Amino acid sequence: MRLWLVFGLIAATNCGMVAAASVEQAPDAAELSTVEGVVEALYRGASFEPGGEPDWALLRSLFLPGAVVAQPARGSDEIEPLTVDQLLGRFEHALDGSTLRETGFHETIVRLETAVFGRIANCHVVYEPRAGGSSAAPLGRGVDSITLVRTGGRWWIVAIATELERPGLPIPESFTAAVSPGPEQSGAAAGSCSGKLDFDLAELDDNGLIGPPDGKVAVSYELCVPKDQKLVDEVRSIDPSIAIHADSRGRIGCSPMEVLCLGSTHQRSYREILERLCALPYVRRIERTWFE
Secondary structure (H helix, E strand, O other), rough: OHHHHHHOOOOOOOOOOOOOOOOOOOOHHHHOOOHHHHHHHHHHHHOOOOOOOOOOOHHHHHHEEEEEEEEEEOOOOOOEEEEEHHHHHHHHHHHHHHOHHHHHHEEEEEEEEEEOOEEEEEEEEEEEEEEEEOOOOOOEEEEEEEEEEEOOOEEEEEEEEEEEEEEOOOOOOOOOOOOOOOHHHHOOOOOOOOOEEOOOOHHHHOOOEEOOOOEEEEEEEEEEEEOOOOHHHHHHOOOOEEEEEHHHHOOOOOOEEEEEEEOOOOOOOHHHHHHHHOOOOOOOOEEEEOOO
16 A cells, blocks of 8 residues: 555645544454454555545554555655655645545555465555545556564564556556456446356356256355445445345455355346446455355
């Protein structure tokens, strides 16, 4: 996550500061006990609604003392190492000269890959910053390489290195396989489920059923959605079959910062519904559910 560098992508104005109404979202022990929980808290802490600001206390609580954040330096080809305090100070200063306090700001994870060995972990994150709500058009894309260590019974961030997508430097296909189409490709375009859906829609009939003629059944599926009521409501508006199971991780393995959603193909327009779910940037995977 590159925080303040997003302001190089938008036009700053000399607007007055909006009264900030930050709500602290301290991570619980379960969140800090997983690599994914810490990383997702990082992007959640940098995001805020109109009239608010980042959760500074939450962000600081995720870093081990002495952590380093290596960011592309503005107006240069160099990488600039920063302390956490320097990074957050620049972010706060940039907020004061922009309209983001009025519009809100969100950084959305569109792909997260994690490798863990003992007490060390590394995450590659593809993310999209947005001025406004989580459904607004992204301002750009970037890749964060996040190194974490486990000590004192929890995971801590010790380093973040960031690279930004730009002309001549597209994010590699291997990084973007799970990234949703851009605004110009929005909608239920064919193929948007490629790489996200673990069952074959071609095997289902027009009624959303699969199997032999005397034993056809609907396919139940599960997906994880961030614990954001607006996003949960968006998923429900797309798929009326969705049931929320907030206290379960499911077979798919939702993180502590996600809720488990269960749906079924036994409904009208199930193909279009699944395509639309796949197109949501925060839905990383849809897997078939097997009830035993």
